[in-house]
Amino acid sequence: MSNRIPQGSGRRTAWNAPKGRGVDETSRDEVRALLGEGPRRRDLLIEHLHRLQDHYGCLWARHLAALAQEMRLALTEVYEVATFYAHFEVVEDDGPGPEAITVRVCDSLSCALAGAEGLVKDLEGLPGARVLRTPCVGRCDRAPVAVVGQNAIDRASADDVKTAVREGRTRPCAPSSRRLPEYLAGGGYRLLQEVRSGQRRPEDLIERLDQSGLRGLGGAGFRAALKWRLTRQHPRPRLLAVNADEGEPGTFKDRHYLETDPHRFLEGTLLAAAVVEADEVYIYLRDEYPHVRALLIEELEALEREGTIRSGQVHLRRGAGAYICGEETAMLESIEGKRGYPRHKPPFPTEVGLFGRPTLIHNVETLYWLRDIFERGPGWMADEGRHGRKGMRSFSVSGPVNSPGVKFAPAGTTIRELIDESCRGMLEGHVFHGYLPGGASGGILPAHLGDLPLDFGTLEPYGCFIGSAAIIVLSDRHDMREVVRNLLRFFADESCGQCTPCRCGTEKLLELTAPREWDEPLLTELSTTMRDASICGLGQAAPNPLLCALRYFPEAFR
Secondary structure, three states, X not given: OOOOOOOOOOXXXXXXXXXXXXXXXXXXXXXXXXXXXXXXXXXHXXXXXXXXXXXXXXXXXXXXXXXXXXXXXXXXXXXXXHOOOOOOOEEOOOOOOOOOEEEEEEOOHHXXXXXXXXXXXXXXXXXXXXXXXXXXXXOHHHOOOEEEOOEEEOOXXXXXXXXXXXXXOOOOOOXXXXXXXXXXXXXXXXXXXXXXXXXXXXXXXXXXXXXXXXXXXXXXXXXXXXXXXXXXOOOOOEEEEEEEOOOOOOOOHHHHHHHHOHHHHHHHHHHHHHHOOEEEEEEEEOOOOHHHHHHHHHHHHHHHHHOOOOOOOEEEEEOOOOHHHHOHHHXXXXXXXXXXXXXXXXXXXXXXXXXXXXXXXXXXXXXXXXXXXXXXXXXXXXXXXOOOOOOEEEEEEEOOEOOOEEEXXXXXXXXXXXXXXXXXXXXXXXXXXXXEOOOOOOOOEEHHHOOOOOOOOOOHHHXXXXXXXXXXXXXXXXXXXHHHHHHHHHHHHHOOOOOHHHHHHHXXXXXXXXXXXXXXXXXXXXXXXXXXXXXXXXXXXOOHHHHHHHHHOHHXXX
């Protein structure tokens, strides 16, 4: 007999069970079995969602309800996180599950230029798999790229992908890396021990860093030494957060350094933590790099066995497919297990950062060079440079050149010098026509401005910036309209949706550029509004490729 109180009694309707989605015993047991005896802290929500999806192939609604109960969270909190990130797939209990194998074809600019659209068409109706488009996977120098499960196929053809699906090759391939024994044999971690033992004073190292002129190499270019000093001004406990979520189309230098010499990065990370007296380190790694994640797990375990780090000192956190989490405060929110919404500033992370503590934030490459700067002296980096600039830069070069890849060259090197000296020229049949100096958000410059020094502060007068030095080369074979719309489509897809100027503006820019005739005054007005009113750099920089194209390539829009 129902315990429901009849309507019309003047009392609120009552039930003999809590409102909302119920949790069945089987789902609860399955979730508990996967989580084991580990903690149920709020900041581990994304990690637990990954664990569920890795095991079941998707996020069943019944498991989300059970996870919410197990973590003592509102179901809405779990749902808002699970549906925010592109790599999570929520499926209702009565719906069909995903195909056993998912093939993702990158359709960001470098892959699009290399034929990604044709690859998608050739894979239509692929038996035993579903084919999806995906934004940049960080392998732009090997375009076009398809990912079968977690197995990235470089310079992919339809036959390559079909063979991988047929043979079930879905696991990532281990990179050829410099492992701990080899790194120790070359003097690795000796400097770290000197800092920890007091042989090297933190103030001296910060001064040496300042003399080197090292700036943050993730895009913003903030002076590293000043960031260290600001962090040390605030009381302990302090934290260090590493941004390894390079999602800018055209950027892959962090992946390159993590694959080839992970311990140079890890020692730099631990050096920075020791100098600013950060008690714990959080490394936020993009989900598109599963092979790097497996490598870091192995090497961190080796460091723990060797006694260089203590248990729980370094936390490796996994992103879930959100470009916005490359923004430092959005990354902090994601590490805390939330949606990747950028925070309003001030306060800045050096004062109130991860879990409310003073937090030093650096990207991978910034930390990678610390050992060299401290051992070789600040002049090792500061004395280099071309055309009046100082330092060295890692340029991620992709597009129709003979030798794409990460090019370590003096700051101030021009794009013509990069193409001729480092990339062995343009591909046969392609004529240099233009370039993106700083990835999707850094704008577009024409070939006649190919002699500008590439560095912080040199490109702003031309409406561009170097950012993370993601260079995408364009040739005379490329349709500038399609280039611009590819970039606008990326920003429209990746807007986090928190602020109206970006959420609506990115979609409106894409809509307004669909017709053959473009309303330049209207596009300019909308772009100005987005730049002035968006919370973070995504909305502020999203109009850059459009405005540069209108300015430098007017013939393409007549």
